[in-house]
Amino acid sequence: MAITREEVLHVARLARLSLSEAEVGRLRDQLDDILDYIRQLEALDTRDVIPTSHAVEMGTPFRDDAVRPFGDKEAILSNAPDRIGDFFRVPRIIED
Amino acid sequence: MHEWSLLDAARKVRGKDISSRELTRALLDRIERANPKINAYITVLHEKAMKDALACDEASARGQATGPLHGVPVGLKDIFCTRGIRTTCGSRILHDFLPPYDATVAEKIAASGAVLLGKQNMDEFAMGSSTETSHFGPARNPWATDRIPGGSSGGTAAAVAAGLCFAGVGTDTGGSIRQPASVCGVVGIKPTYGRVSRYGMIAFASSLDQGGPVARSVPDAAAVLAVIAGHDRRDSTSVDLPVPDYVAATGKDARGLKIGLPREYFEGEGLDPEVKAAVGKALAALVAQGAEAVEISLPHTSFALSAYYIIAPAEASSNLARYDGVRYGYRAKDAGGLIEMMSKTRAEGFGAEVKRRIMIGTYALSAGYYEAYYGKAQKVRTLIRRDFESAFAKADVILTPTTPTPAFRLGEKTEDPLRMYLSDIFTIPCNLAGIPGISVPCGMSPEGLPIGAQLLGNHFREEILLTAAAAIERAIPLPRVAPVEGT
Numbered sequence: 288m289a290i291t292r293e294e295v296l297h298v299a300r301l302a303r304l305s306l307s308e309a310e311v312g313r314l315r316d317q318l319d320d321i322l323d324y325i326r327q328l329e330a331l332d333t334r335d336v337i338p339t340s341h342a343v344e345m346g347t348p349f350r351d352d353a354v355r356p357f358g359d360k361e362a363i364l365s366n367a368p369d370r371i372g373d374f375f376r377v378p379r380i381i382e383d
Numbered sequence: 384m385h386e387w388s389l390l391d392a393a394r395k396v397r398g399k400d401i402s403s404r405e406l407t408r409a410l411l412d413r414i415e416r417a418n419p420k421i422n423a424y425i426t427v428l429h430e431k432a433m434k435d436a437l438a439c440d441e442a443s444a445r446g447q448a449t450g451p452l453h454g455v456p457v458g459l460k461d462i463f464c465t466r467g468i469r470t471t472c473g474s475r476i477l478h479d480f481l482p483p484y485d486a487t488v489a490e491k492i493a494a495s496g497a498v499l500l501g502k503q504n505m506d507e508f509a510m511g512s513s514t515e516t517s518h519f520g521p522a523r524n525p526w527a528t529d530r531i532p533g534g535s536s537g538g539t540a541a542a543v544a545a546g547l548c549f550a551g552v553g554t555d556t557g558g559s560i561r562q563p564a565s566v567c568g569v570v571g572i573k574p575t576y577g578r579v580s581r582y583g584m585i586a587f588a589s590s591l592d593q594g595g596p597v598a599r600s601v602p603d604a605a606a607v608l609a610v611i612a613g614h615d616r617r618d619s620t621s622v623d624l625p626v627p628d629y630v631a632a633t634g635k636d637a638r639g640l641k642i643g644l645p646r647e648y649f650e651g652e653g654l655d656p657e658v659k660a661a662v663g664k665a666l667a668a669l670v671a672q673g674a675e676a677v678e679i680s681l682p683h684t685s686f687a688l689s690a691y692y693i694i695a696p697a698e699a700s701s702n703l704a705r706y707d708g709v710r711y712g713y714r715a716k717d718a719g720g721l722i723e724m725m726s727k728t729r730a731e732g733f734g735a736e737v738k739r740r741i742m743i744g745t746y747a748l749s750a751g752y753y754e755a756y757y758g759k760a761q762k763v764r765t766l767i768r769r770d771f772e773s774a775f776a777k778a779d780v781i782l783t784p785t786t787p788t789p790a791f792r793l794g795e796k797t798e799d800p801l802r803m804y805l806s807d808i809f810t811i812p813c814n815l816a817g818i819p820g821i822s823v824p825c826g827m828s829p830e831g832l833p834i835g836a837q838l839l840g841n842h843f844r845e846e847i848l849l850t851a852a853a854a855i856e857r858a859i860p861l862p863r864v865a866p867v868e869g870t
Contacts, residue, residue: 290746294746295742297749298742298745298746298749299742301745301749302700302729302741302742302745303704303707303722303725303726303729304726304729304730304733304738304741304742305723305726305727305729305730306730306738310735310738314738314739314742317739317800318739318742318743318746320800320801321692321743321800321801321804322743322746324688324689324692324801325689325692325693325756326689327685327686327689328686328689328690328693328759328760328763329759331683331686331763331766333759333762333763333766336762336763336765336766337762337765338758338761338762338764338765339761339762339764339765339768340590340761341590341620341817342576342590342764342768342815342816342817342818343575343576343577343620343622343817343842345577345622348619350616350619357483357484359483362466362467362481362483363483363710365481366479366480366481366483366710366711366712367709367710367711368708368709368711368712368713368714369714375709375710377709377721377724378718378719378720378721378723378724379719379720379721380720380721
């Protein structure tokens with residue numbers, strides 16, 4: 288079950304990665320290798336096994352739904368690559 | 384004085400045998416000389432460290448030196464957010480990121496009185512086993528600078544081994560503390576999942592990531608663990624259990640401990656005979672001190688790597704979706720629209736290994752594949768957990784090699800990702816099961832490269848690991864400070 292060029296491009300679109308021609312080819316080969324190795328899991332019968340999402344069993348922790356002000360707004364905004372006042376500026380979203 | 388242990392340095396500052404400024408100055412000078420050779424630090428805080436050392440000395444003069452690491456210089460892997468101090472995670476995409484808040488680990492290290500020397504090199508987003516994927520260039524092994532220092536916490540392990548800090552804190556998702564500690568000849572602990580808060584620790588695979596200490600001795604590592612462990616309301620997966628006296632555990636007797644030897648870890652063909660022999664000596668040391676060896680089996684070991692290379696990339700692809708060039712970090716220039724800006728930003732901001740893992744993870748989570756990959760891997764994770772549950776019914780600790788071979792050469796595995804992944808084969812099952820693990824030096828190869836033994840324990844049984852590791856350390860004396868050439 289080899290992965291196709293189209294699948295690589297589809298996954299790259301989902302992941303918002305614009306890949307070069309060379310990267311598409313290389314990733315196709317490498318993903319093939321890695322997925323091929325990973326498929327050894329098919330040999331295991333896991334029909335009656337409950338999946339583990341959290342290795343250390345504990346209940347759902349609760350806390351009060353209370354607002355805690357952060358304070359230093361400028362320390363956050365000053366990291367923005369582009370801003371206008373207190374807003375993050377991005378390229379046009381809707382084309383004319 | 385760079386070769387002192389962390390606990391000795393702390394005692395000397397407390398007893399006013401030396402000032403924090405003298406100690407900090409000495410280490411900054413050593414960093415100046417040695418860092419160009421091993422690239423262990425991404426950012427060195429020359430001025431801030433001296434200012435903090437002065438504040439420590441002033442507090443000592445007023446009789447207000449309260450923290451256990453008062454005045455002692457340490458380092459942090461550049462994955463822990465530090466308020467106002469550049470935090471890159473080894474990536475171009477965060478090359479200029481100034482966090483607006485401190486990670487809990489950074490806060491606790493500061494509260495212990497320790498002086499932060501700088502932020503240490505790492506594989507980009509902690510994805511790698513050699514620190515070669517860092518955007519800031521590879522770190523090097525101080526024992527042999529043509530060799531890798533391991534990864535992803537390679538900068539931290541190299542800095543500790545080279546005497547460029549008294550201890551550091553790294554993170555471990557599939558071996559990223561234990562593997563570099565092993566190949567650099569120092570001690571590294573991956574605590575139980577939930578033992579150390581992940582708040583402000585840049586996320587790679589949230590169900591596996593855990594912060595932990597790297598130091599030159601078991602008691603030193605225990606002292607750092609005691610500082611950083613504990614419950615944190617800001618991390619809902621952190622566990623509310625009391626923090627035991629970890630340093631005291633390193634002085635306990637190993638007599639009567641049952642040491643489990645999993646046959647699957649010793650029978651694989653990739654295991655270097657020198658590593659096998661060195662781990663055999665660690666076992667002999669424990670047995671000589673009254674411990675008992677028991678054979679055990681962890682039958683699903685050979686499936687752990689596959690399960691890991693679905694779960695970790697899947698979680699990473701989701702965690703790394705936040706890097707889009709909008710709110711912080713790198714943004715690509717000259718993009719027409721928003722989607723193009725994001726896709727170009729990520730293409731230019733991430734390196735090859737990070738892109739590869741995002742692709743694997745996105746593929747494994749995409750429509751039609753979720754059950755076959757992620758669902759299956761989570762079930763295999765249950766089987767691996769059960770393996771350990773049965774093993775801990777027979778053994779108190781499990782002894783294995785940390786890595787199949789000593790440090791490999793730079794460039795040796797960069798062209799073959801799957802071979803690179805296989806270097807973590809002994810460390811990955813521990814993360815999947817959420818149990819604690821420690822790597823302790825147990826020998827040197829004939830070429831002078833360090834070899835480490837790994838001990839694994841049941842959930843929240845860090846104390847037993849510390850007792851057993853300290854027993855190995857006392858029985859097998861080894862040099863811990865690497866003589867970096869020309870320093």
